[in-house]
Amino acid sequence: DTGVSQDPRHKITKRGQNVTFRCDPISEHNRLYWYRQTLGQGPEFLTYFQNEAQLEKSRLLSDRFSAERPKGSFSTLEIQRTEQGDSAMYLCASSVTGYNRGYTFGSGTRLTVV
Amino acid sequence: AQKITQTQPGMFVQEKEAVTLDCTYDTSDQSYGLFWYKQPSSGEMIFLIYQGSYDEQNATEGRYSLNFQKARKSANLVISASQLGDSAMYFCAMREANTNAGKSTFGDGTTLTVKP
Numbered sequence: 001d002t003g004v005s006q007d008p009r010h011k012i013t014k015r016g017q018n019v020t021f022r023c024d025p026i027s028e029h030n031r032l033y034w035y036r037q038t039l040g041q042g043p044e045f046l047t048y049f050q051n052e053a054q055l056e057k058s059r060l061l062s063d064r065f066s067a068e069r070p071k072g073s074f075s076t077l078e079i080q081r082t083e084q085g086d087s088a089m090y091l092c093a094s095s096v097t098g099y100n101r102g103y104t105f106g107s108g109t110r111l112t113v114v
Numbered sequence: 115a116q117k118i119t120q121t122q123p124g125m126f127v128q129e130k131e132a133v134t135l136d137c138t139y140d141t142s143d144q145s146y147g148l149f150w151y152k153q154p155s156s157g158e159m160i161f162l163i164y165q166g167s168y169d170e171q172n173a174t175e176g177r178y179s180l181n182f183q184k185a186r187k188s189a190n191l192v193i194s195a196s197q198l199g200d201s202a203m204y205f206c207a208m209r210e211a212n213t214n215a216g217k218s219t220f221g222d223g224t225t226l227t228v229k230p
């Protein structure tokens with residue numbers, strides 16, 4: 001297994017455009033997480049899935065953000081009508097169920113909104 | 115609500131020496147887990163070590179150990195025999211110890227620089 005893969009690595013978009021990111025977790029991992037990280041700060045939770053079910057979504061997340069994991073494998077994160085404040089690194093992570101399990105992170109997708 | 119505080123924005127250590135990275139936390143949960151992650155300049159975060167709130171012994175993983183003081187709500191990471199490859203950003207995180215809990219709360223990190 002090659003770990004958690006994220007695509008694309010970098011995305012530059014104009015304000016107002018929609019963007020979609022993809023995450024392929026480790027195949028044995030039933031949990032998948034999305035976090036957002038801005039420069040100089042720690043990751044901020046966005047949402048997580050157990051298999052195909054979205055179990056929690058941050059209240060900080062506006063309705064411009066949506067995530068799916070249709071078959072319990074890969075996941076997509078879509079941002080509609082992007083704003084400059086959406087510029088950040090979007091991190092995907094996966095794990096098996098268990099409160100003592102650390103995450104395996106992907107390399108992230110860096111979004112720049114111009 | 116959970117909160118993680120890492121008060122050291124940057125730390126320096128001489129190669130082969132030990133270093134302690136501070137982490138304090140606040141939570142109303144009775145059971146919780148504490149985690150440390152390493153983020154090299156390449157960007158990919160790596161899970162280092164876990165400590166459960168009811169674990170009686172401090173966790174250790176190779177050169178990493180966690181100095182857990184529950185009464186003080188602190189979970190400091192100790193790196194022994196520092197290596198140049200330890201230069202990275204380090205994040206402390208916590209999560210409720212509930213099987214259904216998925217969200218982790220992260221601190222803002224400490225940048226560690228190991229000097230040759």
